[in-house]
Amino acid sequence: MAQLPTYGTGQWNEKEFGDHRAVIEVGKPGNAVKVHVPWRRRDDPTRKGLIIVDAFSGKPVKNVYTLTINAEYGDIIFEPVTGPGEYYLYYMPYKLGGSWYFPSTAYLKPDSSYSTTWQQQLNIKDLPDAKVLRFEAINSFNSFYPMEIMATQQEVKELLEKNKEKDFLLFPEDRKFPVRMDSAICQRWIEKGEGGTFYGLASRNEFYVYQLGVFAAFHALKNLRLQFSDLENPTGGKISAAAIRCFNLEGKDWLGQSFKKEVLVDKGDVQSLWIGVDIAKDQQPGVYHGQVKVSAEGVKERSVPVQLTIKDMILEDRGYNELPTLARLNWLDSDIGLDDSVYRPYTPVVVKQRTVNILGRTLRFDKYGFPDKITSSFTGSNDGVNGPSRDILNGAVKMVVVRDGKELEWKGPAPAVHQPSAGAVSWETQLEGDGIVLKVWAKMECDGYINYQLTMKALKDCMVDNMELRIPYARKAAIYMMGLGCKGGVRPERWDWKWEKKKANNMLWMGDVNAGLQCKLKNETPDWALYNFDKTGPYKDWSNDGKGGCHVLEEADKVMLTAFTGQQQLRAGQIIHLNFGLLITPVKPLSQEHWSERYFQADPPLANWRKEASEKGATVMNIHQGNMLNPYINYPFLATDTLTKYVTANRSAGIRTKLYYTVRELTNYTREIWALRSLGDEIFSPGKGSQLADQFADDGVGGNLFSTGGPWLVEHLGKNYDAAWHTPLENSEYDMSIRTQGLSRWHNYYLEGLNWLVKNVGIRGIYLDGVGYDRDIMKRVRKVMDRAADSCLIDFHSGNNFHPSYGLNSPANQYMELFPCLNSLWLGEGYNYNENPDYWLVEVSGIPFGLYSEMLNNCGNAYRGMLFGMTSRLGWTGCDPSALWRLWDRFDIKNARMVGCWDPALPVKCSDSNVKVTVYRQPKKLLIVYASWAENNTNIRLDVDWKSLGWNPKQVSIYFPEVEGLQKGPLVGNLTDIKVEKGRGGFIIIEEK
Known part of the structure; x- marks a missing residue:
């Protein structure tokens, strides 16, 4: 076997030259030399151009003529423009197109612009031979050697x-x-x-x-x-x-x-x-x-x-x-955190006969296994769990089969109850009605989630008019609604929805701040289809080829949700799966820790994050991906030395550090990437990849070859990958990611990785930008972190998906089943903060579900946000909520009780219904926040219910505190004539003397 050139790395700054070159030695002077380049390539080199330059001067070689080009080798003639010496042959030159976060790689096409006079003078047989000394990659990460050097x-x-x-x-x-x-x-x-x-x-x-x-x-x-x-x-x-x-x-x-x-x-x-x-x-x-x-x-x-x-x-x-x-x-293959134990802040599930008691809520199921009573005892603005019970349902949930215009009558044994652990209880029964068997299995967990698996089997051929899940909501509780393509806010009297072929918005929430219920129609097998049905298609049994859908209709003292399948012919032995999930809201009381968990959302470059965070009063820092502390998306393990030192220093400064770490996409720097690729489509989502070789397409711009994603993906993965987020790194490289499956064994790895990061790096939580997993994984995340260290936080961010391209989905609805495990929300891009207060309450605030949220777009609206306990975040896009944080501290808001603008017990009323008021109440003082939705500037009067407060109005002081950038002061004032500018508001403190 002929001796092969060596392989190594080189250094060059010209990115358009590509990441690979051959170092060629020209020994004799002449007008032309011939070189045999045994590059042993995976791609199709006949469709890519070449660049040759003098190694010393960088002078380009214009006359380059190819004799033979194939995957094994190239025989190339070129003019050594500076005489004998070393030359660099760049054989995969490219240009990046597209956006910086999702680039495309365009390879230079073959060039025949050499001088025809020079070419015609060549005597190929007598040309001196140049020699390939070695092959070089721009760095070791980009090298093909040794496992991508092909055999001939x-x-x-x-x-x-x-x-x-x-x-x-x-x-x-x-x-x-x-x-x-x-x-x-x-x-x-x-x-x-x-x-x-x-x-x-x-x-x-x-x-x-x-x-x-x-x-x-x-x-x-x-x-x-x-x-x-x-x-x-x-x-x-x-x-x-x-x-x-x-x-x-x-x-x-x-x-x-x-x-x-x-x-x-x-x-x-x-x-x-x-x-x-x-x-x-x-x-x-x-x-x-x-x-x-x-x-x-x-x-x-x-x-x-x-x-x-x-x-x-x-x-x-x-x-x-x-x-x-x-x-x-x-x-x-880890099962870390996989159990039905109780997790914070929830209490053990208590079952008495057919009544299940959990934190702040109860559910009673009937002889068929379906809920016939659901109540909530959350109180006020969701600050306690010991109030009077409030009905969420007005009657029993039913699974109805209609045949020949009549409802089948179900008969069967009472449900058998099982409770192997304190964190969950399940029950099951089998019912039969005129040739159809219905198996009912349900599992209720300590956080208020109930998973129903319904299996219907036809014992004989029969035609059914409809199969209907009927949930009668109590009208007094069903004040608000979002889901099934309906934007969040006050519930309409009627809403109709049908399954679509591509878009998934198969969930609905109806309720009030302290009493609500979400219903999500589910597939036969677990999936995490947030936006579309690309993989599963519309859930076939619920959809029934598009005949299925939902109706929401107000009826006297109830609001009926009906999920139906439409008419269908059943064959003997045919099985239908009509699974659904319920979540009783709110999932937990609002946490007073919110007022001391003040976020610095780190935005590259690193600069003086800690200094700014400390000076402005932030106590929690989110380290995003794409910077020197966390450069590689969803794989922080390659920079943990630097990250650990930073986290430790933050802790000394009184700042908890959380990390951008999730799934959904995974960096090409993942050490296990080749082992994961060997698993086929189990971990990584399939895709067209780079469309190598003869599948390349001309992009029509400059005659280049177009590929999906950055050059590393194109050159090393080649095919069957789905390019995702790309981030430029500080060393002029790119972090290039590909998409992962919605649910897979990678989630087990992810959970072990989270455990390792908490214990070894010292992070105290994670920041989730979207979530690439379902509630089963999220519960494990919660348990893993709580067991690894105290005070870990889970912070969730999402842009607004209520857009036709996302299927008109509200993230608060999409991700609601994960809310029991979260500590905070940040619902940001695409949200319109000029929407009405009911939209704010349902879609943005998180309050009806037991969570506080924060604002993002243009830093939100500070006045409207404070009605719901919200601010923007320090550090991100120039936002600075520190003035409000100082107001919180002066008022000692952590020890106050919020009475929201939606709360009937609000002790302050406004003369203008377009100006909303929220009160933060302490025994001896109030903080009043007001914000306007009026179309113009207005004047308002605030009427205080002094009797309900137990205060003498003659023995109080009223002043408008200074809040830098938001309100001048301090000013002594009164409540009878307050000027409010359009889109703004203010803050008033009343103290009992």
Whole structure:
């Protein structure tokens, strides 16, 4: 085999040159030289241009003529413009297009602009040869070496001939060299040869990872399987086969349920199988031997000998702290936080007969298993849980089947109740009605969520007119509404909704501040379709090919929600799933800690975040992604040294630090990315990727080739990825992410990662910009953090999704099932703060659900925001709420009780209904906040119910405090003639003398 050029890294600043080059040595002077470039590429080089420059001067070479260009090599003639010396051949030059957060990569097309006179004078046979000294990548992260350096066709042919008696080829590989190519083999494997023993070196208590590359060289492999032997040493030590597993073939999902996977490898493709060995802490040191048997349907089984040496050294962290070991792959199958225990601030579920009591709420279910009474005892502006019970329902929830114009009568046993833990209770029964069996299973949890799974089975062929879920809301409680495409605010008398093919807004909330109920129609299998039905389609049984829908109709003393399927023909044995979830609101009392949890939302660049936060009074800092502390989206583990020091210094300054850390997209810097890619579509969402080779399309601009996402994704992932958020880093590189699945084993890893970050880095919470998981994961997040450290916060942010492109969805409704686990909201981009107060209450404030929120767009409206306990956040887009924070401290608002503008017990009334008032009440003083929605400037009078306060109006002082930038003062005043400018308001403090 001819000696290959070496591979390394170089340095250059010209991004348009691309990330890869060959260093060429020209030894003799002349008008032209010929060079053979054995680049062994994965892409199609015939569709990309070349740039050659003199290495010393940077002078470009204009005359470049290609003899032969293919994936294996290029034979190129060029004019050495400065004579003998080194030249750089940039063979994947590109330009970035699109937006900075979602760029596209356009590769330079082949250029034939060389001088025809120069070309015609060439005597190709007699040209001196230049030599490729080495290949260089712009840095090691962008390098193709060694796992993306392709074997040549001849090398592969010889390999297959040498192993033609085998049904497939095996290449044991160390974790240092993750398999990257799935449709070709690398030159490294040609050098190593096929088969052989895998040799590994591990420590006691380590989770040790290695891989097997399986090459389906001769035919497709169906149902690929592995069988592990025990690993044994001569002195009697043993690692049981039960301690060894392959992530590609089995695992535990996000609900802790074990599963098996069937792996198919098409002919000519490569499948990497990642294997984990769980080594015990007391494992005897020594050399262990065993084997892995590899089999597939219809082929001869093969074995790989394994020799694993266990050092006499204990890894207390199992190897998790060293990312290159990939030991954290063990986290994929974690069940951390997966239980039905009670979590803060909730109380144990108490069941008496068919009545379930939880924090501030009760539910009673009837003999059919459906709620017939739901009450709330939350009080006032949601500041307590011991008030009088308030009915949310006016009658029983029913599942009705109508056939031939008549409702079927259900008969069956009373529900059986099960309560294996204090945090949840379930009940189930089976009902039958004239040839249809209805199985009812429900689970109610300590936070007020009830999950219903309804299964209907037809015992005979029959036509049904309709299947209807009927929920009768008490009219006195159903004051407000949002969902099913209806914007939040005062409930309309009637609302009609039908399933759409693409958009998901299949949920509804109706209620009042202290008593409400959300209903969400659910799919047969769990999903997290927030905006659209791209993967699931409209839930087929509820939708019934578009015949299904919902009606909301006011009827005397109730408001009936009817979810229906429409007419359908049922066949004997057919099963229909009509699942739904209920959430009783509010989910918890409003927390007085809100007044001391004052946010600095860190916005790059780093600058003097801590100094500004401390000086202005912030107590909590959110570290966003895309800066030096947290550069890589949803993968903070590569910068934890710097982050830990910063978090520690913040703590010394009295500031809790929270981190942008979620799922939904994942950085290309993820150390486990190749192992995750080997799992197919399990972790990463499928996509068109870069449309490599002949699938490239001309973008019509400058004759370049267009690809999706940044160049690293294009050049290394190539295909079947869905490009997501891109962020420029400080070193002129990009953090490039791809989308992840809505629910997958990656969520288990994410939870373990969160636990690690709290314990090892010292973060005290997370900032969620959108949420890429359902309430089962969110409950685990809450429990993991609470168990890892005290005072952890979960802060949720979303833009406004009430837009046709998002299916007219209100985030407060979409994410409501997660609210029990959250500490705060930040509902920002796209929200119109000129909307009416009812919209503010329902869509923005979070108050009807037991959470405070904050404002974002143009820093919101400080006066209107304070009606709902809201401010903007310090640090983000120039917002500065510190003047209001100082007002809070002067008034001691943390020890006050909020009586909101929506509360019938409000002790202050305004003469103008377009000016709303909220009162913060202490025993001896009031803070009155007023804000105008009037179309013009106005004058108002405030009438105080002194009797309800128990105060003598002659023994009080009234003044308007100074609030920098919002109100001049301090001014002594009265309540009878207050000027209010359009869109503004003010603050008044009344103290009892």
